[in-house]
Amino acid sequence: MAHHVHSALGLPVEEAAAREPAESARGLSQARAAELLARDGPNELETSAPPSALRMFGRQFQSPVVGLLLAACGVSVLLGETLDGVAIGAVVILNAIVGFLQEYRAEAAVQALRNLTARRARVLRDGALLIIPASGVVVGDVLSLEAGDVVAADSHVLTAHLLSVNQSSLTGESEPVAKSTQAAAPGAPLIEQSDRVFMGSSVARGSGLASVVAVGMGTELGRIAHLVESVQKATTPLEARLARVTRTLIYACLGIVALVALLGLLRRAPPFDVLVSAVSLAVAAIPEGLPALVTIALSLGVSRMAARQVLVRRMSAVETLGCTTVICTDKTGTLTAGEMSVRELWGADELALLDAAAACCDAELGSAERPAVGDPTELALLAAAERRGVRRADIERERPRVEVEPFAAETKRMRVTRADGVVYVKGALEAVLPLCPGHDPTAEAKAGELAARGLRVLAVASGSSRAPSQLTFRGLCGLADPPRPEVPAAIAAARTAGVKVVMITGDHPTTAQAIARELGIVRASESPEGLVHARTTPEQKLDIVQGWKQRGEIVAMTGDGVNDAPALREAHIGIAMGCSGTEVTREAADVVLSDDNFASIVAAVEEGRGIFDSIRKALVYLLATNTAELALMLAAAVVGLPLPLLPIQLLWVNLVTDAFPALALAMDPPAPDVLALPPRDPSEPMIGRAEWLTVALIGALLAAASLAAFVYFDRSAGLATARSAVFSTLVFGQLGLSLAARSAREPYFRTQPLRNPKLLSVVVASLLAQLAIHQFASSRRIFQIQALSAADFAIVAGFALLPVTLVELAKLVRARRPN
Numbered sequence: 001m002a003h004h005v006h007s008a009l010g011l012p013v014e015e016a017a018a019r020e021p022a023e024s025a026r027g028l029s030q031a032r033a034a035e036l037l038a039r040d041g042p043n044e045l046e047t048s049a050p051p052s053a054l055r056m057f058g059r060q061f062q063s064p065v066v067g068l069l070l071a072a073c074g075v076s077v078l079l080g081e082t083l084d085g086v087a088i089g090a091v092v093i094l095n096a097i098v099g100f101l102q103e104y105r106a107e108a109a110v111q112a113l114r115n116l117t118a119r120r121a122r123v124l125r126d127g128a129l130l131i132i133p134a135s136g137v138v139v140g141d142v143l144s145l146e147a148g149d150v151v152a153a154d155s156h157v158l159t160a161h162l163l164s165v166n167q168s169s170l171t172g173e174s175e176p177v178a179k180s181t182q183a184a185a186p187g188a189p190l191i192e193q194s195d196r197v198f199m200g201s202s203v204a205r206g207s208g209l210a211s212v213v214a215v216g217m218g219t220e221l222g223r224i225a226h227l228v229e230s231v232q233k234a235t236t237p238l239e240a241r242l243a244r245v246t247r248t249l250i251y252a253c254l255g256i257v258a259l260v261a262l263l264g265l266l267r268r269a270p271p272f273d274v275l276v277s278a279v280s281l282a283v284a285a286i287p288e289g290l291p292a293l294v295t296i297a298l299s300l301g302v303s304r305m306a307a308r309q310v311l312v313r314r315m316s317a318v319e320t321l322g323c324t325t326v327i328c329t330d331k332t333g334t335l336t337a338g339e340m341s342v343r344e345l346w347g348a349d350e351l352a353l354l355d356a357a358a359a360c361c362d363a364e365l366g367s368a369e370r371p372a373v374g375d376p377t378e379l380a381l382l383a384a385a386e387r388r389g390v391r392r393a394d395i396e397r398e399r400p401r402v403e404v405e406p407f408a409a410e411t412k413r414m415r416v417t418r419a420d421g422v423v424y425v426k427g428a429l430e431a432v433l434p435l436c437p438g439h440d441p442t443a444e445a446k447a448g449e450l451a452a453r454g455l456r457v458l459a460v461a462s463g464s465s466r467a468p469s470q471l472t473f474r475g476l477c478g479l480a481d482p483p484r485p486e487v488p489a490a491i492a493a494a495r496t497a498g499v500k501v502v503m504i505t506g507d508h509p510t511t512a513q514a515i516a517r518e519l520g521i522v523r524a525s526e527s528p529e530g531l532v533h534a535r536t537t538p539e540q541k542l543d544i545v546q547g548w549k550q551r552g553e554i555v556a557m558t559g560d561g562v563n564d565a566p567a568l569r570e571a572h573i574g575i576a577m578g579c580s581g582t583e584v585t586r587e588a589a590d591v592v593l594s595d596d597n598f599a600s601i602v603a604a605v606e607e608g609r610g611i612f613d614s615i616r617k618a619l620v621y622l623l624a625t626n627t628a629e630l631a632l633m634l635a636a637a638v639v640g641l642p643l644p645l646l647p648i649q650l651l652w653v654n655l656v657t658d659a660f661p662a663l664a665l666a667m668d669p670p671a672p673d674v675l676a677l678p679p680r681d682p683s684e685p686m687i688g689r690a691e692w693l694t695v696a697l698i699g700a701l702l703a704a705a706s707l708a709a710f711v712y713f714d715r716s717a718g719l720a721t722a723r724s725a726v727f728s729t730l731v732f733g734q735l736g737l738s739l740a741a742r743s744a745r746e747p748y749f750r751t752q753p754l755r756n757p758k759l760l761s762v763v764v765a766s767l768l769a770q771l772a773i774h775q776f777a778s779s780r781r782i783f784q785i786q787a788l789s790a791a792d793f794a795i796v797a798g799f800a801l802l803p804v805t806l807v808e809l810a811k812l813v814r815a816r817r818p819n
Contacts, residue, residue, distance in 0.1 A: 027124025027142040036138035043137045043153055043215040045225045121152035124209075141212045149203045154219040155210035157181050157195050162206035162406050164375065165197050168332055170220060170563050171506040171537075176204035176376065180409050190220060191506055191535055200562065205362075205375055224538050227566035245619070245687055256630060260637045267640070297618065297666035301611040309595040310604045311578065317590035319615065320573045321556065322608025324499055325679045326548045327601060328541075328567070330559035331505035331512065334577060335519060335598060336481040338560075340376040342384035343455055343482060346446050347475020351388055356462040356474045358385035359395050360416045360424040362406075377456065380479050381426075402465075415468075423465045429476070432459035436473035443473065450478040454514025480511070483519055490599035491520045497605060498678040502531050502548075504541055506563070509534035541567035554679075558593075558601065575601060602675075610670025612680070618665040620691050621741040622658055625734045627699030629653065632706050632730070642719055644710045644726045649783055652773075653730055656766045661738035664759035668742060694744065701803035702733045709799040713792075724774070724785040725796050731770045732800035735763045740807045745815070747808045 028036075121134045122144040129144060134152040137143070143155055145163065157163070157179050164176040171177075171191045184193045197203075197210050199219040216222055301318035305311075312318055332338055347353040358381060363374020365382050372379050382392050399422070405415035413427025425432055429447045433439055447457045455478035463471035491501050501521050505512050512534040516522045522531055533544055541557075545567045548555045557564070557571035565588040568574030576589035577596040593600050629650060636644050645653070687695070709729040714722035738759065739748045753760060773779040774787055788796070 026127035028126075028138070028140050030125050033125060033136075033138050033141065036140065037136060040138060040215065042135040044135050045217060045222055119150075122146075122149075137212055137215060139212050139215055143210045143212060144207075145197065145203050145210060146207045147203050147205045151197045151199055151201050151203070151210075153199050153212045154214040155197050155212045157197060158209040158211055160206065160208040162408075163208040164204045164206055165201050166204045167198055167201035168506070170198055170201060170224075178409060179206075179208065182409070189535065190537060221562065224562055224566060227538060227542065244685060249623075256634060260634060263637060297611060297615050297663070300667060301607055305604055305607050308603045308607070309593060309597060309600050310607075311592040311594050313590055313592065317573045318604075318608050319612050320554065320608065321591070321601075321604045322610070322612045323554050323680045324556045324573065324605055324608070325553045326500045326502060326555045327494065328502045328504055328545055328548070328555060328557045328571065329598065330564050331503050331507060331515060332481060333560045333596070334558050335487050335503065336483050336515065338481065340380040340456075340479050341482045342380050342477055343480050344450060344478035345384075345475065346450070346478070347460075347473075348440075350475070351390070352462075353460055353475040353477070354381070354385040354388055355390050355395075356424050357381045357426055357458070357460045357477060358390050358392050359399070359418060359422075359462070360414055360426045360460070361392065362404075364392065377458070377479060381458075381477060384477075417465045421465050422462055423468050423471070424460075424462045425471060426458050426460045426477075429457060429459040432461050433473070435469055435471045436461050437470060439473035443476065447476055450476065452510065452514070453478075454508075454511035455480045480515075483515060484598060486597060486599040488518075488520050490602045493599075493602045493675065494605070495520070497602070497675045499605065500531070500553075502533070502544070504533045504536050504544060504567075506536060507534055538563045538566050542570055545570045556601070558598070560596075606670055606675050609674045609677075610668075611666075613671065613674070614666045614668045616686060616691070617668070617741050617744070618662040619687060620694055620744075621665060621738055622662050623687070623695045624698040624741075625657055625702070625737065626654075627695055628702035628706065628734070629730065631699055631703035632710075632726075635703065635707055636710070641710070641714075644706070645723060645730070646784055649723070649727050649785070652783060653727070653734070656769060657731055657734035657738070660762045660766060661735065661759065664756065664762045665738065665741055667758055668756050698737060698803065698807060701806060702730070702737065705733060705799045705802045706730050709796060712795070712799075717792075720784075720786050721788070721792075724788055725792060727783070727785055728770055728774070728788070728793070728796050729800045732767065732797060733803055735766055736801060736804035737807065738763060740804050740811075743811075745811060747811045747815075 119134055120131055121137050121141075122129060122131055123137060124130075124142040124144065137152045141153075142158065143152060145151065151165070158181065160180050163179040165179055166176045177191075177194065179197060180194055182195060184195050190198075196213075199214075199221040214220075214222075217226065298318050302312045305318065329335060345353055361374070361378040361382055363378035363382055364372065365379060365386065366372030385392070395418075399418040399420040401416055402419055403417040405411075407414040407427065411427070412431035413425055415423060415425045417423045425435060429444065433443065443459070447459070450457045458477045458479065460474045460477060461471040462474060494501050503512060503516050503519075503521050507515075509532075512532050513522065513528045516528060516532045517524070522528045533540070536544070541564065545555050545557055549570075549572070554573075555571045556573045556575055557567045558575040558577070559565075559568055560577035564576075568576065568588045573591060574589040575591045575593060578592045578594040591604065629645075632644055636642070706726050706729050710722050710726040712722075713725040717725075739753075742748060742751045742756065742759070771793075773783060774785060780786065
């Protein structure tokens with residue numbers, strides 16, 4: 001029969017032409033295939049039409065935080081402070097760009113799925129073997145499969161010669177699955193469908209023919225693509241908390257501004273003065289540095305995590321890691337090494353056992369020049385043998401093969417006869433023992449023990465080729481995908497931190513539970529129920545993540561396979577393996593572990609907790625100082641005093657005392673005992689009752705001190721000097737409070753000030769800047785202030801230091817109280 005084999009460009013492909021179809025099946029005709037392709041469309045993964053780029057960009061301006069920034073921008077422009085308005089507007093645009101890029105990732109994840117599929121396929125058409133683009137495969141096509149191929153579409157196996165397929169990215173199984181023509185039970189789960197091969201899986205060894213039953217979005221891979229696309233990314237705790245704080249600030253600001261405007265109108269004040277008062281209050285109330293503070297604090301966390309092999313793709317994920325209460329993790333390649341290894345040998349002579357096992361293998365270990373080839377189980381046997389000095393190359397040279405009986409599902413064993421007249425057999429215990437009369441009677445019990453520990457058990461025998469039914473039983477090899485050495489300690493650290501670890505895998509329940517107990521996920525007295533999930537599908541992984549979320553937990557999901565991608569997107573934070581993970585998993589994740597080290601997750605949790613604490617204390621400081629400004633302006637308006645500060649002065653106060661000290665506070669390293677504390681309650685607000693009380697008390701103290709300074713100087717030196725004095729009183733007082741803000745419990749001198757030298761530097765620089773603007777005529781004109789004498793500054797310092805002194809004394813009193 002003539003072969004008409006063409007590449008995607010229509011050119012002959014000699015390699016394919018040399019193969020004769022294994023069966024008499026002729027496949028579809030070219031005409032019928034063209035009809036089906038026109039009817040069903042190309043064999044590709046589809047996506048819903050994404051919103052336009054302009055619409056996605058516009059959506060980034062709908063959050064309360066952005067609304068707060070826009071309000072601050074408008075106020076600055078209204079007051080003629082164009083430079084401030086431009087700076088705030090730049091922050092708004094930057095935030096919008098970041099949000100736009102994050103939203104675009106969903107499309108990138110589905111595109112990665114498309115790239116995972118086969119680019120070429122060998123099909124039978126009109127009895128000839130053709131190589132065509134995988135997108136041209138249709139239902140009814142007959143695929144020709146060989147080792148190394150990526151399966152182009154979901155197909156039913158027609159013929160199989162030692163055919164095994166690696167489908168771990170779909171099912172999570174740790175080793176290739178043997179395929180056969182024997183029909184699976186009706187309704188069998190994906191993992192048990194041995195008569196099917198699936199799009200995106202790869203042929204590990206053997207060859208076969210398979211009839212296509214589903215293409216494109218109708219395949220298992222297409223179903224997962226639909227799941228990834230349909231899952232909406234959960235709002236992170238940080239985003240939710242900041243949204244609540246922002247709404248509170250907006251409502252409070254609008255209410256107070258309206259109150260002051262109403263009071264002014266009732267007193268028949270000039271409308272312009274009322275407007276200036278209202279605008280001044282708005283400037284005082286809006287913490288312009290809040291969004292920038294959070295962004296920069298998270299950026300610092302991202303940098304520190306990168307140094308610990310944790311690459312963060314979504315900045316809010318830094319804080320989310322810190323309040324994680326449950327880590328749902330894939331087993332294969334995440335908790336384990338992702339490759340088979342001989343874990344235990346049992347036999348009278350282990351060297352003879354490994355020699356016989358290596359002599360009965362088809363695989364070849366890799367080298368610097370070429371990769372390893374063959375079944376992972378055989379590669380593990382050869383690696384164990386080579387460590388004991390038994391090399392397959394030496395075996396082949398000294399006693400070459402004479403005859404081979406390949407492994408078959410029917411016999412459950414492999415047999416190799418070599419030139420030394422010895423036959424070597426390996427396989428299932430029940431298939432090898434009948435060939436070994438007089439074998440050790442404890443072999444079956446030992447095999448059961450190894451299997452109960454989650455090991456795959458192979459029996460090995462050898463003997464004279466003249467008596468192939470009178471072999472010597474050499475022993476048992478227990479194999480498994482071994483745990484990563486660093487994982488047990490990481491899981492123990494997670495337990496100490498109050499974080500549950502839940503293992504999700506496609507492996508057999510016995511294997512899964514054995515690994516879970518070895519790692520410490522399940523302790524001796526504990527039930528694996530709820531902590532170990534075996535034989536899971538992508539939908540079940542989604543259900544598991546959703547179940548924990550419904551219980552109020554903050555869920556992190558780790559994984560490396562395509563089947564993990566939907567659950568990664570559903571979790572509060574998705575963590576992908578950087579080395580072994582698929583591209584679609586990395587695209588769906590918030591965090592990528594560049595070293596595939598589960599222990600890095602615990603380091604990230606520590607960093608995340610520290611970031612939350614830093615943001616919280618910086619936020620409390622910001623709110624307290626802005627509350628002081630607001631209370632000062634409101635109190636003056638209520639009692640009928642002139643405005644203590646002008647809008648331009650308030651903008652300078654916010655610039656000097658909000659942005660830089662707050663950012664320096666956000667740079668505080670995590671406390672040494674941060675992992676010894678339990679996780680925060682996921683419902684705990686960023687600013688709780690205790691924090692709001694602190695904000696109110698500190699704000700009231702600073703406002704009272706500033707108002708007292710204003711009244712004192714107004715009566716003794718006039719309004720212009722009073723405004724100059726209260727201007728510096730507010731700046732000095734806020735800078736002093738920034739030092740106290742490092743800890744809510746410990747006085748500043750006990751918080752190891754040199755652990756954060758940036759804060760001390762910022763305070764000194766800001767003090768010098770405040771003193772300097774009083775000394776130059778040009779800056780006095782800009783800020784409408786007067787020069788103050790040394791005696792005036794001494795009085796100002798007295799008023800400014802009063803609040804921070806009281807705060808620090810209160811900490812000392814609390815520390816001395818008995819618990």
